[in-house]
Amino acid sequence: MPADVPSQPTETCPGCGAVLVPVPDGGPRHPGASASCARLYEVTLRGLREEADAAPGGDAVVALADAAYDAQHPVAGSPEQLRAALDRLGARTGLALTPPPHAWRTTIADVAADLDVIDLQVLVESWARAVSDDWATVATHRG
Numbered sequence: 001m002p003a004d005v006p007s008q009p010t011e012t013c014p015g016c017g018a019v020l021v022p023v024p025d026g027g028p029r030h031p032g033a034s035a036s037c038a039r040l041y042e043v044t045l046r047g048l049r050e051e052a053d054a055a056p057g058g059d060a061v062v063a064l065a066d067a068a069y070d071a072q073h074p075v076a077g078s079p080e081q082l083r084a085a086l087d088r089l090g091a092r093t094g095l096a097l098t099p100p101p102h103a104w105r106t107t108i109a110d111v112a113a114d115l116d117v118i119d120l121q122v123l124v125e126s127w128a129r130a131v132s133d134d135w136a137t138v139a140t141h142r143g
Contacts, residue, residue, distance in 0.1 A: 013037035015073030015100075018109035031071035037108065041069055044112045048120055061121050062073055064086060068128040071135060091132040101138045106130040 011022045013034040020036040030038040045065055052058035070085035111123045 011036055013073075013107075014105050016040075016107040016109075019066040019109045020109065030069070030073055031075040031078075033069075038066070040112055041108045044108060044115065044120075048124075057121075061124050064128045065124045068131045069108060071131050072100070072107065074100060086132070086135060089128055089135075091135045101134040104131065108118055 004063055006059070008021050010019050011034050014018050015032040015034075016037060018034075018037050018040075020034065020040060022034075023036045023039045023087070023090075028038045028042050029035065030041070045062065048058065048065070049062055052062045067085045067088035069090070070081065071089060074082040074085075106127045108127075111120075111127050
């Protein structure tokens with residue numbers, strides 16, 4: 001990066017750990033996520049949500065994305081919400097749900113970064129598998 005270009009401030013999402021440029025207006029809210037991460041999720045899935053009814057399997061892909069996002073951004077004091085997300089992912093976590101993995105192999109930032117070269121449905125399915133596997137790995141190491 002040239003020395004005369006100032007770097008932009010960043011924030012780290014408390015849920016998934018994605019490092020993103022903060023949104024100026026605070027953006028949408030999702031418990032457990034930074035505003036910039038919630039905005040990126042909203043923007044990345046917007047087209048898929050709008051076309052979900054028309055596309056075969058679109059609703060299922062949106063539900064899978066919602067489950068992956070919720071599993072990476074658990075709400076403190078709401079283990080039932082996390083359990084529901086993990087159940088939708090088919091995650092094999094056992095009974096231990098907290099704390100979440102220290103690092104995620106894939107986040108919504110990775111999904112958004114690959115949109116120009118890989119179909120969103122494929123990205124969401126891969127992301128959901130990675131989230132499920134990350135939770136399963138943590139549960140195995142704790143058990």
